[in-house]
Amino acid sequence: MAQTPWDKLVFTLENLPQERFKRFKEKLNKLEVDSYKPIPWSQLQDKDAGDVANRIISNYTESVGINVALRVLHSIGEKEACQDLAKALGIFQHTEQPMETDQRDGQHFVDRHRAALIARVSLIDPVLDELLGDGTLTQEQYDTVRSKGTCQERMRQLYDCVRAWGKIEKDKFYQYLLEENGPLVRDLENN
Template sequence: MSFTVRDALVRNLEELGERNFKRFRTKLNEFPVEEPYRSIPKARLEKADEDDVADLILAAYSNPYGVTVTLEVLRQIDQNQIAEKLEQDLEKASNYKKPSNGDKPAGMMGTQPADTAAEHFVDRHRAELISRRGLVDPVLDALLSRKLHTDEHYSIVRSKTTSQEKMRELYEFSRSWGVGDKDTFYQILRKHNKPLIIDLDRSGSC
């Protein structure tokens, strides 16, 4: 019998232990999923065991977005080691489909007009994201936890005085990022600066 995404989810949810599994279920209900998805109702999660939660995730979000949500929730409850173990197990799953732009809801990537589809949101809106005042420190913390920055880079960016200086320095260190890393950067920006990101999404300005 082949090892599946569901098997990987169940195996790692069981590693959480009772207390952290309860935290996971609570955070899963609160997680701000992207359109057109909807959060799993709290009533359905309250008494669900690991098998039930895996089924709910895959039924509500499918593969691969359900995996993306699971990994984000694990990291939000400070279960980074289990998130890393899940990623390793997923590579062995016969039906695992790695996330790609076409698999994500439109909101996750920002609005991408046809004539600018090759240019990523965070590149297209670089000037606005630097000039407009937004929360930078929680973005830096999240990037560090996802290992998109080294401790040295983190310290250098945090040493800057203004949010504009920090964001400008952050962009200097992001030059080597691939599309997947920029996708993560976008998601983190949207979480901590949602009104700004939504405004830029709607404006479609370059």
């Protein structure tokens, strides 16, 4: 019998060291995802991998929940577990270096596709978290962008910062967009 996404998520969570699994649950409890409410700590605290996977899927739906789990794994430094789960699910292939197509005619991917990214990016918060975490955004910039109501407003505000960035910062932005919004980025790359 073929494994379901739930089975693959449970396998991944069961293989985390106990302390990392606890960290996963703590991060999951604090995570804000668009219109979804975080999972209450009481529903995570003493739960095993199967219970946590059930909670993720029932709280977010399967497709959003899997992306949430990937995001949390990545944010707690479990990049290998994140990559293995993504690969098992066929979601995306993470690459350490930006793809060769990120620049064309001297224009960076994030500049060339500004309008489309503003209109179509649906998972901006994890991208912002990564940009803050690696120092690309200051806390003030992060707070200003996060204060905007919709994904489109947040992207427009973020692009005020992007104008001042060099290739390294734009490469990081591109990589985080690829991780969180892979199908959109690949669609834009093919146009």
